[in-house]
Amino acid sequence: EAARAPFAKHKWQAAPLLAGKVKPQEPQPVQNPADPADQPGSVAMASPHDVETALANAAPWDASPAERGEVLNKVADLYEENFGEIFAILCREAGKSIPDAVAELREAVDFLRYYAANAPAAGPVGTFTCISPWNFPLAIFTGQIAAALAAGNAVLSKPAEQTPIIAHLAVGLMHKAGVPATAVQLLPGMGDVGAALTSDARVGGVAFTGSTETAMKIRTAMAKNMAPGAPLIAETGGMNAMIVDSTALPEQAVQAIVESAFQSAGQRCSALRCLYVQDDIADSFIEMLTGAMDALNVGLPWNLSTDCGPVIDEEARSGIADHIQTARAEGRLMHELMTPNAGTYVAPTLIRVNGIGDMTREIFGPVLHLATFSSDELDQVINAINATGYGLTFGLMTRIDDRVQHVTEAVHAGNIYVNRNQIGAIVGSQPFGGEGLSGTGPKAGGPHYLTRFSAAPAPQ
Numbered sequence: 001e002a003a004r005a006p007f008a009k010h011k012w013q014a015a016p017l018l019a020g021k022v023k024p025q026e027p028q029p030v031q032n033p034a035d036p037a038d039q040p041g042s043v044a045m046a047s048p049h050d051v052e053t054a055l056a057n058a059a060p061w062d063a064s065p066a067e068r069g070e071v072l073n074k075v076a077d078l079y080e081e082n083f084g085e086i087f088a089i090l091c092r093e094a095g096k097s098i099p100d101a102v103a104e105l106r107e108a109v110d111f112l113r114y115y116a117a118n119a120p121a122a123g124p125v126g127t128f129t130c131i132s133p134w135n136f137p138l139a140i141f142t143g144q145i146a147a148a149l150a151a152g153n154a155v156l157s158k159p160a161e162q163t164p165i166i167a168h169l170a171v172g173l174m175h176k177a178g179v180p181a182t183a184v185q186l187l188p189g190m191g192d193v194g195a196a197l198t199s200d201a202r203v204g205g206v207a208f209t210g211s212t213e214t215a216m217k218i219r220t221a222m223a224k225n226m227a228p229g230a231p232l233i234a235e236t237g238g239m240n241a242m243i244v245d246s247t248a249l250p251e252q253a254v255q256a257i258v259e260s261a262f263q264s265a266g267q268r269c270s271a272l273r274c275l276y277v278q279d280d281i282a283d284s285f286i287e288m289l290t291g292a293m294d295a296l297n298v299g300l301p302w303n304l305s306t307d308c309g310p311v312i313d314e315e316a317r318s319g320i321a322d323h324i325q326t327a328r329a330e331g332r333l334m335h336e337l338m339t340p341n342a343g344t345y346v347a348p349t350l351i352r353v354n355g356i357g358d359m360t361r362e363i364f365g366p367v368l369h370l371a372t373f374s375s376d377e378l379d380q381v382i383n384a385i386n387a388t389g390y391g392l393t394f395g396l397m398t399r400i401d402d403r404v405q406h407v408t409e410a411v412h413a414g415n416i417y418v419n420r421n422q423i424g425a426i427v428g429s430q431p432f433g434g435e436g437l438s439g440t441g442p443k444a445g446g447p448h449y450l451t452r453f454s455a456a457p458a459p460q
């Protein structure tokens with residue numbers, strides 16, 4: 001029998017958390033992506049009536065910056081005290097491995113404490129809509145809300161439809177810590193709830209993380225319905241590349257690549273998608289890389305030995321599987337692992353692309369694309385990376401100092417990693433965010449981020 005999930009018998013409920021009277025829709029089951037037999041709970045989505053109630057009752061947080069900071073620190077304390085339940089939900093609702101769940105909780109706590117310590121004295125924008133994705137259903141969800149609250153805004157939050165339970169728990173803890181019910185309200189729902197919350201004149205600004213397409217829809221809806229200059233803070237997709245030249249240390253590069261491409265089952269905006277390897281080392285390098293892939297454990301998120309868990313749902317799985325099938329049919333599949341037979345798994349996969357710049361679509365899963373380049377093609381690779389229009393993360397593996405300078409200056413990306421894995425940010429010192437199609441800036445967890453949640457000073 002498969003190891004049982006933590007809190008195996010527990011059923012959680014998620015529903016709107018509003019300052020006024022709630023009229024949610026019929027509860028729907030929430031699915032565990034690793035186990036078709038497990039529904040960790042149910043969610044009652046927000047109704048159109050709930051959206052109206054939330055908008056009508058939203059009120060900026062009337063407290064000093066120091067008081068807001070104190071309460072946000074209390075929220076961080078409550079997150080830490082509830083770590084067991086949080087890990088269990090992240091495993092069962094989002095398919096997070098235990099190490100990924102630990103890292104996610106730490107990041108959420110870091111955001112809370114950083115924004116608490118830097119709560120601005122400037123006035124709030126008013127009401128802020130925060131829309132978050134399922135891939136960091138606690139960290140990104142919390143980061144957006146904490147920044148908006150630190151600045152004193154009223155927050156209307158819509159979590160991703162796949163991960164309402166962790167959002168419900170988190171907002172419950174915010175209320176328990178002392179954030180007023182009118183200052184943070186939760187509206188679980190599908191895209192239509194997000195659309196309603198980003199096209200209303202009563203909303204003063206929007207923080208969004210998700211796909212580039214949705215960000216564009218939100219921009220259009222805001223321009224039509226909201227005050228001119230209402231801020232949109234968007235973090236979106238990436239087509240993240242890494243260049244490995246023939247001077248790179250292969251053991252170091254291979255380990256960094258496996259982590260960057262396959263941790264979190266490749267479901268990070270920052271994950272490595274396209275690897276460029278210099279042709280004179282390619283054969284031995286690929287052999288080493290596929291060997292390292294073979295050592296990955298693909299399995300149940302709550303087993304401590306698991307490196308790579310499931311993807312979020314069947315829609316994600318089948319979309320990625322189609323992409324892999326096309327590559328297989330074209331003879332470009334280089335390596336593929338086995339997966340468990342139940343649950344929405346995608347095997348870590350390595351695919352050859354037809355040539356430099358041949359990859360144009362983000363595949364949000366554990367799929368790495370590889371192209372080789374010759375010594376006189378380095379600038380062509382750089383141009384291809386920039387031509388995607390995205391600019392989130394970029395990695396470089398080389399031992400040539402001049403090359404570090406040349407390449408890192410030439411590639412447009414918000415976060416650049418040299419001779420290390422292409423993962424993560426450090427709240428406070430290495431904020432995270434992209435350029436071009438990858439986001440609007442400023443970077444989350446950095447000093448400029450909070451100012452976007454505050455009203456610009458009135459013109460003299």
Ligand code: ADP
Pocket residue numbers: 131132133134158159160161189190191192193194195196198209210211212213214215217218
């Ligand atoms: P992903 O590919 O990560 O699911 P999406 O952009 O589809 O990216 O979703 C990110 C978030 O945006 C989710 O909470 C989703 O419900 C929400 N969303 C989807 N469509 C819209 C829309 N038209 N307006 C506002 N929010 C939306």
